Amino acid sequence: MRIMRTGAAPVGIVLALALAGCSSLEAGGGGSDAAIDELSIVVPAGPGGGWDQTGRAMQANLQDEGLVGSATVTNVDGAGGTVGLANIANASDPNTLLVMGLVMVGAVETNQSQARIEHTTPIARLTEEQEVIVVPAESPYETIDDLLADIEKNGKDVSITGGSAGGTDHILAGMLLKAAGMPPSNIGNKLNYIAYSGGGESLAALLGNNVNAGISGISEYAEQVQAGELRALAVSGEERVDALPDTPTLTEAGYDVVLTNWRGVVAPGSIDDEEREALTTAVTKLAESDAWQATLEEKDWDDAFLAGEEFDTYLDGNIAESLTVLKDIGLIR
Known part of the structure; x- marks a missing residue:
């Protein structure tokens, strides 16, 4: 089975949720003009991986661009992110984002997690790699x-x-x-x-x-x-990458496989429309910033920004599609 990259409906997945430890949504708090005074970014994995890199890049760029007063990153490790997900599934603090992506749906299924993507509020897809x-x-x-x-x-x-x-x-x-x-x-x-x-x-x-x-x-x-x-x-993509120009694609090597990993953020499922809008606005401005574009170039991440109802629809379709693929290759029944 061939999984096309984003834009041709790659396998999707995801996850979600949040942690506590942030203040409520306020304008101009703590001496900042940002709509969100303090933001908590939860990385449901250990240091060094793609989720961790994404969370820390977001932290730096959101603060540097003045889009939040301050941002903290917390690593909640284990079981493909489902340990962190289970711990924060009922989080009510609106100023929390969970870094997630394609990895999560498989982890939810293989770990038979009761905390699911459907329990969260989608905010945005950011990158693919x-x-x-x-x-x-x-x-x-x-x-x-x-x-x-x-x-x-x-x-x-x-x-x-x-x-x-x-x-x-x-x-x-x-x-x-x-x-x-x-x-x-x-x-x-x-x-x-x-x-x-x-x-x-x-x-x-x-x-x-x-x-x-x-x-x-x-x-x-x-x-x-x-x-x-x-x-x-x-x-694994459709074309070679600048960082590794001498490395062939799987297709070039004779294997009909194309797969890219996307990453994004979600919030607690309990937030209201106003709180969701504030988070979506901050992340949208981040994605449009020169600082974020420089980060994408530095990391060799492709810009895959998607928010609002389009991201909701994307998630629903990719969750269903990913389950089919997991079954097709024998990872779940």
């Missing part, structure tokens, strides 16, 4: 063909690390095995996927030669590839 498949620099795998052939031959003796179980990285691993000709019913018997909640942990496992390969967003591995510490075998 290609995935990259890498191996340690001294690995015998020179191409994606080499890696997949070894998995076919030796099964779970070959380990692949990535983010949360059922998330984007895990989905891509399953899609690759299917595209290589493996029946979905056999993927679970062949795929040895080692899940980590943060990109920093998977990177450490790769650099320590504790795993055979890794899958993550471009921004999480590009620096190590450029430094010669990792070797990139393929990227």
Whole structure:
């Protein structure tokens, strides 16, 4: 099955919710002209990964642009974000955003989480990013063909690390095995996927030669590839990326797989229309700012901004579509 990038309805997903510890919505509080005095940004994963990078970039840019009086980032780690989600599912503070994205729907399903995306208030989709498949620099795998052939031959003796179980990285691993000709019913018997909640942990496992390969967003591995510490075998989008210009796409390598990971933010489900509008306005102004555009260029993130009813519709469609894909590659029943 082929999953097209955003604009051709990529697999969707998500999640949501919030944490406490912020003040109420006020104009001009704390000496700031921003409509939101204090904002809490919740990252439902450990440091170093794409969600964490997104949350901290938002924090810096929102403050630098004067769109909030102050912003704090809190990491709530575990189970693909569902631990943080469950803890804040009933949060009532309106000044809270949860960083989320494609990873979340798979985590909700594979962890059988009772806290769901439908319990949140969608605010905006912000970015999308290609995935990259890498191996340690001294690995015998020179191409994606080499890696997949070894998995076919030796099964779970070959380990692949990535983010949360059922998330984007895990989905891509399953899609690759299917595209290589493996029946979905056999993927679970062949795929040895080692899940980590943060990109920093998977990177450490790769650099320590504790795993055979890794899958993550471009921004999480590009620096190590450029430094010669990792070797990139393929990227997952429709075109090559500037950060890794010599790395072929999976399509170029002969595999009918296109997948990009999108990220966005949601708020507690209990907020009212006025509170939602204030958050949406702040995030919209952020997305339009020069500072945010510079961040996108620096991180090699594609601008995928979507808000309001369009984002609501996008989420509904992608949640349904992602469940179909997860079933198709054997990750859920």
